[in-house]
Amino acid sequence: MRELFENIGKWAGRVVSAAGGMALMLFQAILWLFVPPLKLRNTFRQMEFVGVKSLFVVILTGAFTGAVLALQSYNALKRFGAESLVGPTVALSMARELGPVLTGLMVTGRAGSAMATELGTMRVTEQIDALYTMAVNPVKYLVSPRILSGVLMMPVLAIITDFVGVLGGYFVAVKMLGVNSGVYIGRTVDFVKPQDIFDGLIKASVFGLILSLVACYHGFNTAGGAAGVGEAATKSVVLGSVLILVADYFLTSVMF
Amino acid sequence: MIKIIDLKKYFNSKKVLDGVNLEIEKGKITVIIGRSGEGKSVLIKHIIGLLKPDFGEIFLDGQDITKMTERELNEVHRRFGMLFQGAALFDSMTVGENVAFPLREHTEMPENDLKNIIIEKLRKVGLKNVENMMPADLSGGMKKRVGLARAIAMDPEIVLFDEPTTGLDPVMSDNIATLILDTQRDLKTTYIVITHDIPLTYKIADKIAMLHEGRIVEQGDVDYMKSSPNPILRQFLEGRSEGPIKVL
Amino acid sequence: MLKLSPEAKVGIFVLIGIILLVYMSLRVGGIQFGRQEGYEIFIKFDSVAGLDKDASVRVAGVEVGRVQGITLQNNKAKVVLRISADVKIGRDFTAVLKTKGLLGERYVELVPGSPNAPSIEPGGELTRITTYTDMDKLITILNDVAVDIKKVSGSLANVLGGTEGEASLKNIVTNIEDITERLDNIVKTNDEKFGTIMTNFEAFSVLLKEKGPEITDGLQAVSDNLNEVIAENRDTLKDGFGNLKAATAKLGDTMDTINKLAKNVEPKIDESVNGINSIVKKIDKGEGTLGKLVNDTTVHDNFNKTLTGINSYLGKVESFKTFIGYRGEYLFDASDTKSYLSLTLQPKADKYYLLEIIDDPRGKKTTTTTDTAVAGTTTTTKEVKTSDSLKFSVQVAKRFKDLALRGGIIESTGGVGMDYYMFKDRLRFTFEAFDFDKKRNPHLKAGLRFSLNKYFFITGGYDDFVSKLKLASPYLGIGFHFEDEDIKYLLSSASSAIPKQ
């Protein structure tokens, strides 16, 4: 019984210290962004890694999500004779929810885990300590560029996902299911507002922050050799994905 | 130059350092010996501020580094170089970039001068034409030497060595020992070496300190240590499993 | 391949993103009406619930502007519209708040008036408004309809009013009263006879209860009684028909009176007809709400739907139904068909009376011994007769959800039965027990009945399966039943198919 309470206490302590650690890390990372010189080279490298290199997976995800959305909503809407709403359904779902969320999850899986692994390895091989002893702040050098690139690249990826998703939906609805192409585009244009897209991009940006911060935190606090590195990657993907979904709920409730 | 007073460090409830008292002289090579897991790395990380003690002080030229702010520590770090146990080379950079890293970070040196310094430092540790190789392609001994080149790149006042010869063959170990002596002799830099390599110790040490069960149990120059009757020291230096040191 | 620096790659990547974003938001944003373009007019609505700023303004479905702003002024919603410069809005345009699509957004539709009307100058007000949501719309229209109906009935009242009209109405009422009275008499006279029948029935059922084995005899008596009843009442029935005839004659007289009355009030009727005519003309032209109602097919359809709904509701209340049915069951062991003709009277959904006449090929085997005395010698003839091949059933049934219990006379003997309904009544499991006789065991019958559609069904099962007379037999049958409404329909369509002379 006592053990149980002790375990709960330990767990709560870990949660609190993780939350505190992340908040502190975010604070430092933001602070260091404003201390020149900006680590531009690192930032661009991270942007390339998070953004450009996620392009393929994101295009694939977007296209198939749009296609499936079109297929499903067509089947549902056909019953009410509202096939014309397939376009708006696909576009709105993509712009508001699925674009940012799926991009977030894919990038978490791809880039977040890689970030955690890289930083974790640097931690267990004392590279982070080495940075510190060379009077280079590891947060400024490693964390700030990663968070910045997450925040900046996620919206770009999300808009590409949105676009490709709408294309995928268009292909399925118009080319395969025979929805009129004019109606598809016309209804989409009627129902979707620019605000829907912008809000989706803000979401994506927040998700980018979450996934890079979680990955950096776990990477930075890796302990226990190679196994610890793997654990850090797993934890950062799990926690990152969960936090993205939770944040999505709150962002949605605030925005729409 | 460095004075460690009653340094204590616990991890959770595990006692690692239990009141270390040690003085390190300027321009000398101090070797701290002790068994694996005794807390040698922990001790050296305290000296460079990577770890904060639970109790005790470390004075560097009269300033307590355990009470320093990050900014002050940052300044202190510029006076230090450190060779890590696994060399801790940045594996996303080439050998050349690794050696140049502290210079690029802290100086506005033109690329040409930088290139020359890289070549010179690598030559000092006996390496040639490795600037464009990646750390992953190097042998253990080469890594250590690149690490040393990086540690001395900024011409630091104090260089810390964490087990510089562990995992190397005896020939390479001796080569590293020679390098340490060579690099130290030029500028009379203060070196702190932690190791359990007895031949290395005898070869390079100006002063030896033995860390055992969280305390310095004996210290002195090579001759003193060789002749000391302290059974713990004797057992360690002669490499026996029987004696007061318990093998767990 | 060109080796690009990370910076260049990221740059290209971001550029693609920005292009997509700009493209998509421009597409989705539609044509933006700039602040300088076009001109403003305003409208005051009682309510603009659901209308947003930037909602589109349309003429004939074409977007001609946007809602610039909505403000409250003297408890009315002042809606400022920005109309593109090349569109002229006439003073007699009507503003309507509409909803795009099934679940779409609200927009302002401007319905054009006459082509010659002067147009509203910038900053002017459009005063003609129709406000309704779809539900409001219906209610508004229904209100107008009620008013129109009132008017029509008012003019009718005028026609039939006055002393002359009153007198004629009185006449009509008197005549109708007369007819009812006579009808009542007829029923009353026959009532007694029916009473007798019922008494006999009662006695019969007591008999059934008390004397199991003698039931057959009792039934004999019942049928005799029935015959007697009919014979006794033959005269009365005749009288009844005579009365009916008389009543019909009187109806003829009544019609004459009504005719006369009609002639008297003809001029007035003419007047009202004229009035109605003009209303109808207006309606045809689509003037007024009623006109819209009649001319608008969607409203029409809605109305029809509503009426159908109401009918079905009323239908449920007045659920008295009568069914006539027939079924034939082929008994495999007897190689013959047993036929049932049935009449179901169903006063309530959960209660019905079932009357059946059954033609049973196996009937009841009775052995009759006849002693014939001819010239001193007595001959004993043993005759095995398949009698009672015609049987009848009278049962009362009560339904409890999926289970119906019934009892009464089954195949001319006492019996009980149960039906279990499945799959929304399409499948029915039936079990019957009757003809309780110790020697032969009761007659048990179990089977399934499956409805093919509203009228036809198939049935199958095992008949008399504990019989000691080895009469047990599987059966398979088909049948149909019609509701009286269906029959009426069938008859009327049949009769209309016969050319009238």
Ligand SMILES: Nc1ncnc2c1ncn2[C@@H]1O[C@H](COP(=O)(O)OP(=O)(O)O)[C@@H](O)[C@H]1O
């Ligand atoms: N960050 C840490 N957290 C917990 N325990 C640690 C940590 N660093 C070192 N230790 C423990 O302290 C002891 C001394 O470690 P270390 O100084 O690395 O030994 P060595 O003398 O071989 O360098 C070991 O038992 C190790 O488990």
Ligand SMILES: [Mg+2]
């Ligand atoms: Mg160590």
